[in-house]
Amino acid sequence: MRLLTHNMLASNVRGATTGYPLKLEAAKWVTKEVELNADFIRGLLPKIDWRALVAATRALGLPELLPEEQPPEEEIFAEGAAGVEGSAIRRIHHALLEIHVQEGSLVCPDTSRCFPIDKGIPNMMLHEDEV
Amino acid sequence: MWYLCVFYHRLLDYRRPEVESLAELFAGSGSGESVEWRMPENHHADSPFHLVRLPGDERLAAQVANRSLLVKGIYELWGHGTTYEELEKSVKEYPDERKLPFLTPDSTFKIVVDSFGKVISSQKQNEIMKSLTYIPFKGRVNLKKSDHKFFVMETDDYGSNNGLPPVARRTIFFGREVGAADRHLLPMYQLKSRKYIGPTAMDAEMAFLMANQGLTRPGKLVYDPFVGTDIDIRVVRDGRGPDCNVWSNFEQMFDAIICDPPYGVRAGGRKSGGRKLIKGVKEPYTVPDEKRDNHIPSTAPYSLAECVHDLLHLAARMLVMGGRLVFFFPVLRGEDGAASPQYPEHPCFKLISSCEQILSFRYSRVLLTMVKVAPYTEEIERVAEERHLEFRENHQKWMEEGNLHSAVFLPAQDGKPDRESKPKYRGKYV
Numbered sequence: 001m002r003l004l005t006h007n008m009l010a011s012n013v014r015g016a017t018t019g020y021p022l023k024l025e026a027a028k029w030v031t032k033e034v035e036l037n038a039d040f041i042r043g044l045l046p047k048i049d050w051r052a053l054v055a056a057t058r059a060l061g062l063p064e065l066l067p068e069e070q071p072p073e074e075e076i077f078a079e080g081a082a083g084v085e086g087s088a089i090r091r092i093h094h095a096l097l098e099i100h101v102q103e104g105s106l107v108c109p110d111t112s113r114c115f116p117i118d119k120g121i122p123n124m125m126l127h128e129d130e131v
Numbered sequence: 132m133w134y135l136c137v138f139y140h141r142l143l144d145y146r147r148p149e150v151e152s153l154a155e156l157f158a159g160s161g162s163g164e165s166v167e168w169r170m171p172e173n174h175h176a177d178s179p180f181h182l183v184r185l186p187g188d189e190r191l192a193a194q195v196a197n198r199s200l201l202v203k204g205i206y207e208l209w210g211h212g213t214t215y216e217e218l219e220k221s222v223k224e225y226p227d228e229r230k231l232p233f234l235t236p237d238s239t240f241k242i243v244v245d246s247f248g249k250v251i252s253s254q255k256q257n258e259i260m261k262s263l264t265y266i267p268f269k270g271r272v273n274l275k276k277s278d279h280k281f282f283v284m285e286t287d288d289y290g291s292n293n294g295l296p297p298v299a300r301r302t303i304f305f306g307r308e309v310g311a312a313d314r315h316l317l318p319m320y321q322l323k324s325r326k327y328i329g330p331t332a333m334d335a336e337m338a339f340l341m342a343n344q345g346l347t348r349p350g351k352l353v354y355d356p357f358v359g360t361d362i363d364i365r366v367v368r369d370g371r372g373p374d375c376n377v378w379s380n381f382e383q384m385f386d387a388i389i390c391d392p393p394y395g396v397r398a399g400g401r402k403s404g405g406r407k408l409i410k411g412v413k414e415p416y417t418v419p420d421e422k423r424d425n426h427i428p429s430t431a432p433y434s435l436a437e438c439v440h441d442l443l444h445l446a447a448r449m450l451v452m453g454g455r456l457v458f459f460f461p462v463l464r465g466e467d468g469a470a471s472p473q474y475p476e477h478p479c480f481k482l483i484s485s486c487e488q489i490l491s492f493r494y495s496r497v498l499l500t501m502v503k504v505a506p507y508t509e510e511i512e513r514v515a516e517e518r519h520l521e522f523r524e525n526h527q528k529w530m531e532e533g534n535l536h537s538a539v540f541l542p543a544q545d546g547k548p549d550r551e552s553k554p555k556y557r558g559k560y561v
Contacts, residue, residue: 008384043350047384116424127428128416 001122003056004096007048009122011108011115013130019108021052022115024059026104036093038082044096045076057095065091133169134192135208135306136183137284138201140247142340143177146201148484148500149343153195154185156346160453162186163483171211171304177296179203179247180286180304189309196310200317200339206282206306218303219265233307234266239273240281247286259283263305280308333391337488344484344500345387345457354385356445357392382507388446389457394435395535396461396494401430402437435461435535439475440519447479447507447515456480456501462487463494463538472497475522478514479505493539 011019050070057065071088081087106115106122113130116123138146147168155163167184174180183205185191196205209230210221233240242263244256251259263283270278284304318324320335333341347353418426439460446456462472474482480501489495505511 037349039350043352043386047352125428127418127423127426129418 001101001117001120002097003053003099003101004044004048005122006056006101006106007052007096009106009124011106011110011113012124013108013111013113013126016108016110016113019110021049021055021109022106023109024056024101024104024106026060026101026117028103029060029099029101031094031098032100034093034097036082036090038077038089041089041093041096042077045073045092048096053095057099060099060101062095065095132188133182133184133208134309135171135206135304136181137203137206138179138181139203139312140179142201142336142486142488144486144488145340145498147181148486149199149201149340150183150195151484152344152346152500153198154187154191156198156343156348157194158185158187158191171302173300173302175296178286180284180302182208193310197313198343199312200314200336200343202310203312204282204308205310206304206308208304208306211302211304213300213302215259215262215303218305222305223265230266233279234269236269238270238278239276240268240270240279241272241274241277242281242283245282245284247284249285249287251285280311282306282308331391331393341389341457341498344498345389345455347387347389351386352384353387353389354449355390356388356442357390382448383451384449385454386451387455387457388442388450390442391459392435392438392442393433394438394459394461394496396539402433436475436519436523443475443477443480443519444512444515446501447477447503447511450503452503452506454503456499456503458499459496460499461494461496461535463535464489464492473522474499476518477501478511478518479503479507491539493541494535 006022006024009022010016011022013019054066054068057063075081076088076092078087081089084090100120101117102120104117106117106124107113108115136150147166151163151166154166155161165186169182170176170178171180171182185195189207192205196202207229209225210218210223212218212221242260244251244259260283282305284306285301287301316339317335320338322332322334325332342353345353416429439458442458443456450456460474472485474485474497476482481504482499482501484498484500486498487495488498
């Protein structure tokens with residue numbers, strides 16, 4: 001499960017009000033390199049909940065990866081930024097697309113219902129009595 | 132400007148909508164609607180030769196042809212006729228200022244002789260090329276990499292029984308290529324090159340066509356709610372009100388939704404919650420604590436009507452304005468359904484194209500392309516709910532659980548299918 005996926009998932013369990021963002025508890029995660037596509041990030045970014053993304057990176061023990069506040073677009077998409085090691089766009093790209101949580105769980109912020117992540121796949125299925 | 136648009140002879144229904152979608156994609160909003168079409172004289176609508184007027188210059192024509200799956204090439208038509216004499220007259224009448232810039236001495240060119248529905252021997256091809264002396268070619272020939280490519284294309288009046296579209300009269304076209312197909316992605320993704328093919332894998336060509344209908348391009352966000360699963364896209368919505376589902380935070384999230392819903396022939400849909408639970412006959416089963424970890428919740432069949440209704444509801448909320456919903460919808464052939472099929476509707480959506488692909492003697496699938504034209508509101512959802520109930524009452528009992536499957540697989544009355552009635556002309560079968 002990428003952090004991009006985490007950013008778009010919400011808990012739908014009975015009793016949840018927003019069910020978002022899910023608290024990430026990662027037991028095991030890996031990184032896999034993906035080619036950076038600035039147009040893709042540009043289209044994606046307005047749809048990303050920045051706070052949830054930052055919270056997820058912190059949960060993985062990466063407090064330095066992303067700043068508390070989203071950097072301005074001029075900075076992220078500055079000419080040539082994609083080629084610079086450690087630039088904002090590369091960090092965002094890394095956080096969203098290159099980190100894969102393999103084992104762990106997602107916890108509903110309202111009800112504490114725990115959704116397990118098994119072999120990289122979060123199981124969001126609700127039981128009969130939770131719908 | 133009018134061009135000659137030559138299609139591959141396949142998926143006939145899909146051809147014009149694809150060109151219109153690509154015009155919209157490359158030339159901007161409203162361009163798809165302003166594409167105009169004509170048929171050459173004496174040509175059946177299923178002919179691969181169409182005349183098209185695109186809302187833009189040659190670059191647009193090149194972009195459209197290049198990205199298209201079904202366009203073989205787009206040409207500036209210099210002349211046409213029913214005989215080579217008529218062709219000569221017609222090309223000579225075409226204005227010099229349109230022709231001479233492409234015939235200059237410093238350019239390279241090649242001529243291709245092509246035909247539809249027949250084969251022209253290479254000797255005859257040579258004769259045809261040599262007969263074009265009335266065109267003042269000044270450039271040098273380069274067969275591998277030429278600046279300009281010219282095409283002579285010939286069709287015949289094939290008679291009636293060879294399965295090709297009936298053409299009343301032989302036609303010869305001469306044109307300059309302005310854009311050609313680039314289908315290089317296709318072999319890379321086609322099913323036979325995959326290690327594993329699932330029962331519901333989508334044919335690569337069709338998948339690309341669906342992507343074109345959805346106006347996808349780099350940086351766009353596209354969603355397939357049925358990907359990799361036969362379980363409901365969301366857990367049961369009914370009874371919980373429209374604001375309680377997995378996606379409630381994500382209004383207007385996607386630029387396109389492209390999918391192939393489970394309509395119960397290859398794979399049937401199922402949704403969370405047992406049969407009895409959904410009917411309200413039974414209280415939900417409480418999972419004992421020690422079994423919670425690996426519990427697999429029960430599911431119930433998900434009828435096509437229900438599934439498509441939920442899809443429209445989801446798309447109405449999650450698409451941006453002007454975003455497209457592209458999905459397949461099954462139609463039974465031969466009976467009342469085929470003549471005037473009833474497609475599902477939603478007040479947020481306008482249907483812009485419906486393309487039939489015949490799958491068997493019994494049924495077809497129709498690729499529906501809808502555009503979101505109105506924002507989602509609670510009022511609109513009430514109207515949608517009413518229309519949905521009406522739709523389900525009045526039409527298509529076969530959309531309910533299992534009925535489509537039995538209609539498709541029911542043995543023929545006398546034990547063998549009625550092959551006699553199949554016409555020789557195959558039309559949309561190609």
